[in-house]
Amino acid sequence: MGKKIPLVVALALLLIFLDDISSALHAEVSVAEVVRARFGAGPDALGIITPKEGNPEGPMSFALGRSGEIYILDQVNSRIQVFRTGKRRRTIRIRGQTFADIDVTPDKKIVLLDNSVKKAVYTLDPEGRVLGSVPLVGEDRYARRRTPS
Known part of the structure; x- marks a missing residue:
C-alpha cells in the first residue's frame, strides 16, 4: 500500500499551492517587443505561404539561446x-x-523535428x-515474439 500523507500536511500543501497561484495571478506583467521581421x-x-485555399504557413517554432538569441525556424525559406x-x-x-519544431541545447547545438x-x-x-x-x-521489436492465436 502507498504512503499516506496526514490530512493536516495535505491541507498545508494545498494552502501553499493556492497562495502561489494567487500571487502569480496578481503579478505585474510587462510586454516588450523582441523581434519584428517582414514576411x-x-x-x-x-517566409510565409498564403494559398488561396487552406491555411497559411509561416514560421513554425522558435527557441531561446542562453545568450539571449532567438532562433526562429523559417522552414518556408529552408533556414x-x-x-x-x-x-x-x-x-x-x-x-x-x-x-516543425526547433530547440537549442546549452552547447548551442540545434535540434530540429520533422514529424511529417x-x-x-x-x-x-x-x-x-x-x-x-x-x-x-522504429521496427516493432515484439512482432517477432508474437505467435498467431
Missing part, C-alpha cells in the same frame, strides 16, 4: 534566422521545409551541419 525571402525576412537585441545576427541554412515526412529528430552543429538523427518510428 518574404529577403535576408531579414521570415533558421537568429536574432539578438531585435536584429538578425545570422542565418543558418537547413535542408528541407518539413521541420522523414519522421526524425536531427541534431545540427551551430553552423547547420547535420551531426546525427534519430528516427521517430
